[in-house]
Amino acid sequence: MKIKISNGRVIDPASGLDAVRDIYIAAGRIVALGAAPADFHANAEVDASGLVVAPGLVDLSVRLREPGLEYMATLESEMHAAAVGGITSLACPPDTDPPLDEPGLVEMLKFRAKNSPGPRVYPIGALTWKLKGERLTEMAELSEAGCVAFSQADDPIVDTMVLLRAMEYAYTFGYPLWLRPQDFHLARSGVVHDGVVSARYGLPAIPVPAETVALQTILLLVRETKARVHLCRLSSRAGVEMVRKAKADGLPVTCDVGVHHVHLSELDTADFNANCHLVPPLRSQRDRDALRAALLDGTIDCICSDHAPVDADAKEKPFQESEAGATGVELLLPLTLKWGAEAGLSLAESLDRVTRKPADILGVDGGRIGAGKPADLCLFDPDAPWTVSTKSLASLGKNSPFLGMELQGRVRYTVIDGHLDYRAG
Amino acid sequence: MSANLQLTEDGRLRHLLTLEGLPARILTQILDTAESFVSVGEREIKKVPLLRGKAVFNLFFENSTRTRTTFEIAAKRLSADVINLNIATSATNKGETLLDTVANLSAMQADMFVVRHASSGAPHLIARHVAPHISVVNAGDGRCAHPTQGLLDMYTIRHYKGGFHNLRVAIVGDVLHSRVARSQIHALSILGCPEIRVVAPKTLLPRDVESMGVHVHHKMETGVKDCDVIIMLRLQNERMQGALLPSAGEYYKFWGLTEDKLKLARPDAIVMHPGPMNRGVEIDSGVADGKHSVILPQVTFGIAVRMAVMSMVTGSNA
Numbered sequence: 001m002k003i004k005i006s007n008g009r010v011i012d013p014a015s016g017l018d019a020v021r022d023i024y025i026a027a028g029r030i031v032a033l034g035a036a037p038a039d040f041h042a043n044a045e046v047d048a049s050g051l052v053v054a055p056g057l058v059d060l061s062v063r064l065r066e067p068g069l070e071y072m073a074t075l076e077s078e079m080h081a082a083a084v085g086g087i088t089s090l091a092c093p094p095d096t097d098p099p100l101d102e103p104g105l106v107e108m109l110k111f112r113a114k115n116s117p118g119p120r121v122y123p124i125g126a127l128t129w130k131l132k133g134e135r136l137t138e139m140a141e142l143s144e145a146g147c148v149a150f151s152q153a154d155d156p157i158v159d160t161m162v163l164l165r166a167m168e169y170a171y172t173f174g175y176p177l178w179l180r181p182q183d184f185h186l187a188r189s190g191v192v193h194d195g196v197v198s199a200r201y202g203l204p205a206i207p208v209p210a211e212t213v214a215l216q217t218i219l220l221l222v223r224e225t226k227a228r229v230h231l232c233r234l235s236s237r238a239g240v241e242m243v244r245k246a247k248a249d250g251l252p253v254t255c256d257v258g259v260h261h262v263h264l265s266e267l268d269t270a271d272f273n274a275n276c277h278l279v280p281p282l283r284s285q286r287d288r289d290a291l292r293a294a295l296l297d298g299t300i301d302c303i304c305s306d307h308a309p310v311d312a313d314a315k316e317k318p319f320q321e322s323e324a325g326a327t328g329v330e331l332l333l334p335l336t337l338k339w340g341a342e343a344g345l346s347l348a349e350s351l352d353r354v355t356r357k358p359a360d361i362l363g364v365d366g367g368r369i370g371a372g373k374p375a376d377l378c379l380f381d382p383d384a385p386w387t388v389s390t391k392s393l394a395s396l397g398k399n400s401p402f403l404g405m406e407l408q409g410r411v412r413y414t415v416i417d418g419h420l421d422y423r424a425g
Numbered sequence: 426m427s428a429n430l431q432l433t434e435d436g437r438l439r440h441l442l443t444l445e446g447l448p449a450r451i452l453t454q455i456l457d458t459a460e461s462f463v464s465v466g467e468r469e470i471k472k473v474p475l476l477r478g479k480a481v482f483n484l485f486f487e488n489s490t491r492t493r494t495t496f497e498i499a500a501k502r503l504s505a506d507v508i509n510l511n512i513a514t515s516a517t518n519k520g521e522t523l524l525d526t527v528a529n530l531s532a533m534q535a536d537m538f539v540v541r542h543a544s545s546g547a548p549h550l551i552a553r554h555v556a557p558h559i560s561v562v563n564a565g566d567g568r569c570a571h572p573t574q575g576l577l578d579m580y581t582i583r584h585y586k587g588g589f590h591n592l593r594v595a596i597v598g599d600v601l602h603s604r605v606a607r608s609q610i611h612a613l614s615i616l617g618c619p620e621i622r623v624v625a626p627k628t629l630l631p632r633d634v635e636s637m638g639v640h641v642h643h644k645m646e647t648g649v650k651d652c653d654v655i656i657m658l659r660l661q662n663e664r665m666q667g668a669l670l671p672s673a674g675e676y677y678k679f680w681g682l683t684e685d686k687l688k689l690a691r692p693d694a695i696v697m698h699p700g701p702m703n704r705g706v707e708i709d710s711g712v713a714d715g716k717h718s719v720i721l722p723q724v725t726f727g728i729a730v731r732m733a734v735m736s737m738v739t740g741s742n743a
Binding site for chain 2 (some may be wrong): 317
């Protein structure tokens with residue numbers, strides 16, 4: 001399959017390219033930019049006039065809900081939704097049912113993903129058996145089956161000795177650990193930030209130290225073991241400051257934030273809107289402002305959707321009983337653009353947080369546009385308005401805090417591995 | 426936040442979910458209406474026909490004796506048909522969702538749901554989903570709100586003190602877990618009380634409680650000093666676990682209301698308690714039964730206040 005993408009405004013955050021160029025694709029790779037290579041006969045041509053041609057988005061946290069949670073969403077539905085959102089590579093956390101703690105489960109997931117249209121799927125293996133935080137999984141076996149990192153998703157490791165051993169063992173092989181800092185005891189059964197909303201509505205609270213105490217433990221153990229750790233979903237100002245210092249000290253840590261946390265705060269939970277029941281909880285406006293500043297200065301490396309499609313029944317419950325999470329793959333691009341515009345960034349600078357940087361953390365050859373690079377591209381109209389609604393979302397999860405709101409930036413085409421995977425209707 | 430959900434387009438009370446955000450005129454209207462109902466209870470025939478033919482469903486997803494009984498008496502005095510459902514032991518245990526339970530009961534021609542639920546916000550969820558002719562009255566949700574209790578406390582304060590504008594009120598005890606305290610705080614601020622204090626150890630106060638407009642006191646001696654009204658909160662036994670408090674004995678010693686501590690308040694101070702009381706834990710028996718105590722009148726006023734709320738929300742559907 002040979003494709004020519006013509007007249008698009010090509011933006012490559014890695015090289016700083018931002019110019020109208022034609023792109024030539026063959027055998028899953030970008031073969032040339034600008035002038036056509038000799039003997040190039042396109043099977044298909046896409047007119048990208050008026051569109052931005054960016055590297056396909058790389059999303060570090062997308063729940064495909066398989067195996068076991070198909071009542072929430074299916075692998076096919078969410079792979080498609082991700083392509084609609086311009087995502088060409090995604091990492092899926094191990095919190096499936098059963099969790100991704102055995103090579104067979106990972107192989108099955110890889111097989112299912114490979115035989116379905118949509119993004120490249122990179123499974124994150126369970127760090128401990130059944131995610132119980134007690135016994136290490138067979139990390140090397142899981143790695144051979146296709147896991148690119150290891151994680152507890154949102155499950156805790158209560159026993160700090162297990163965490164130390166996990167880091168030492170992962171270090172042995174050079175595997176990265178992806179950890180969301182949250183102290184089990186301090187978080188308890190909390191559902192919102194310990195702030196003005198929890199004071200007012202009496203909702204069980206998760207104090208900021210739930211994040212910072214766990215973060216301190218992780219950072220001290222990283223210092224000790226030199227294990228590579230990617231910190232997932234930071235939520236607090238105090239947490240951000242600790243990561244900033246850890247990076248300045250040269251610790252091998254990277255860090256992401258969920259796209260909803262860049263825009264929302266605890267005040268959005270004040271009307272018991274279960275769609276704002278997120279993990280970690282939305283914190284104060286000061287915390288949110290600190291997350292945005294950290295994203296700007298690079299303390300937080302990248303933005304992920306933390307996609308968690310949830311069935312309507314599980315959300316139509318009293319707030320504290322509702323299932324946590326928000327659908328996100330289709331909102332990652334517009335909400336990242338919104339943040340970038342508000343922060344006064346160029347498109348290239350905004351896109352950097354959802355393309356090159358997450359690709360580097362994932363350790364894959366993506367997130368870039370250049371001759372020889374994988375032909376993973378996202379073609380979008382940066383100015384196109386659209387309204388988030390249960391109809392406009394392709395994901396089976398209609399659980400979005402942004403329902404009814406108008407956002408800017410709509411994907412028109414998604415090219416994955418040299419194929420036109422998605423074309424807006 | 427729920428003001429719009431609670432009021433009709435022309436500003437009448439449609440549901441009562443929380444006191445937060447309600448205009449002072451609505452609260453005053455409820456208290457005035459309640460005043461006219463107090464005498465009904467003193468008559469030989471304790472009934473008025475305002476809710477005749479209406480079906481009031483008491484939906485108690487959490488156990489309660491006192492609140493359920495007073496709602497039942499209130500509804501019966503208004504001539505409504507009352508159906509009591511103790512759902513803590515029925516439908517939801519069979520796996521039915523909250524909204525399904527409500528939909529089924531709506532199909533039985535309910536006119537009003539009186540809801541108690543262990544989760545904050547449950548009555549709001551029900552109110553968002555019920556048919557337009559059905560009203561929802563919150564009888565206590567999680568730690569969030571207990572609006573009729575808050576209103577009967579305001580009734581009691583107004584009855585004994587004449588108003589709110591010159592009062593100093595102390596709320597003592599487990600504010601963190603208390604829906605009653607939250608409703609009292611909202612009501613007192615809406616009605617113009619200039620000084621609301623909360624008195625408790627740090628473990629029993631929400632972290633950002635000051636954002637609700639209250640003054641924090643950790644010591645009883647400063648907390649009740651010169652107060653016109655002292656509201657004692659119930660301390661639940663399970664709070665002795667989980668490191669919130671070391672013991673009931675130590676709690677009583679530092680935060681229990683004794684005759685001595687009461688002397689620090691204004692000479693004409695009133696002592697209130699939403700019940701049920703733990704004598705010797707949060708309140709001394711001498712104080713509970715003493716001349717400052719208005720704890721039993723609170724219960725009597727509670728019926729009139731609930732009659733007022735039920736007649737007003739039903740009237741808004743007329």
